[in-house]
Amino acid sequence: MSEARVPWSQVFGNDRPVEVEIGPGRGELLLAYAAAAPSSNFFAIERAARAAAAIMEKVAARRLANLRVVAGDARCIIARLVPDASVAAYHVYFPDPWPKTRHRARRLTDPSFAGEVARTLAPGGVLHLASDLRHLVDFERKYAQAGTHYARWRRPGGTGGSGSR
Ligand SMILES: C[S@@+](CC[C@H](N)C(=O)[O-])C[C@H]1O[C@@H](n2cnc3c(N)ncnc32)[C@H](O)[C@@H]1O
Numbered sequence: 001m002s003e004a005r006v007p008w009s010q011v012f013g014n015d016r017p018v019e020v021e022i023g024p025g026r027g028e029l030l031l032a033y034a035a036a037a038p039s040s041n042f043f044a045i046e047r048a049a050r051a052a053a054a055i056m057e058k059v060a061a062r063r064l065a066n067l068r069v070v071a072g073d074a075r076c077i078i079a080r081l082v083p084d085a086s087v088a089a090y091h092v093y094f095p096d097p098w099p100k101t102r103h104r105a106r107r108l109t110d111p112s113f114a115g116e117v118a119r120t121l122a123p124g125g126v127l128h129l130a131s132d133l134r135h136l137v138d139f140e141r142k143y144a145q146a147g148t149h150y151a152r153w154r155r156p157g158g159t160g161g162s163g164s165r
Pocket of ligand 1 (some may be wrong): 022024025027046051074092095
């Protein structure tokens, strides 16, 4: 499977750090980040094809050269396409909750997703995850070692990272 993984330099045409947002929805946060930080690259993975297309239209209208959007399931795309230790930051804000226990397997925040985040984060890379739901907070506690509704987890190995908060 790893032979299919795509170097970010081929996606963006440069070696700048890459931040990934999963489930950006309307994408306004990501669009603002990309406009504010032209020295970074931003990659959005949005399962809803219409929402992804709408963000792409805004990217074109705002002439943002450092933002790419792909429509699909982030769990699959990250596992198959994202190289090891290559993502400077993940942004996951209010992912779909799938609150029923029988829908647990559909949740983004499951152990295999946590494993993919750990595999793909660069040394010192950060996962930003916000949720107002208890089961996602529990996930954060277990895998991101955080106890609040906002988790920021830094992969060990960077300069200046403290591990968790
Ligand atoms: C509740 S909305 C939040 C949107 C945005 N992050 C915000 O805070 O306003 C959740 C978004 O995540 C997307 N999403 C859920 N699961 C996903 C997955 N596995 N891969 C990619 N996108 C996903 C949904 O399509 C939806 O746009």
